Amino acid sequence: MALLLWIGLLLGYTLFHSRFGFTSAFRRFLAVGNGEAIRAHMVMLAVASTLFAPILAFNLSFFGDDVSGLVSPVGVSVIFGAFIFGLACSLAAAERLELYIPQVAEDHPFLLH
Numbered sequence: 001m002a003l004l005l006w007i008g009l010l011l012g013y014t015l016f017h018s019r020f021g022f023t024s025a026f027r028r029f030l031a032v033g034n035g036e037a038i039r040a041h042m043v044m045l046a047v048a049s050t051l052f053a054p055i056l057a058f059n060l061s062f063f064g065d066d067v068s069g070l071v072s073p074v075g076v077s078v079i080f081g082a083f084i085f086g087l088a089c090s091l092a093a094a095e096r097l098e099l100y101i102p103q104v105a106e107d108h109p110f111l112l113h
Helices: 002-017 022-032 036-057 076-100 102-107
Strands: none
Touching: 022 036
8 A cells, every 4th residue: 555655646746746737727728728738637537437447347456455436425514525625716716816917816806815
């Protein structure tokens, strides 16, 4: 399991420093019309789905554990967590607009300051 942790950390570090994220992909698409990063995300999602489908279907495991999808009902905690997540995203977006584009933040009073 320590090996998986290190692989995940190194992949995350690599993707972080290459700016391979959903936000930067959509920002680039909306700002300059370049959709290459969005297509790369779609390809990555397709490859991951294709690789995980047989693993889940045939219960294949690399470390001897049972493999199954985690399915649970949506409860109050999920709804509350989604609300807090959305609120934090709104606050972060408002702060970024003030830092990078002050005029946009002034023109959009509905953003939280």
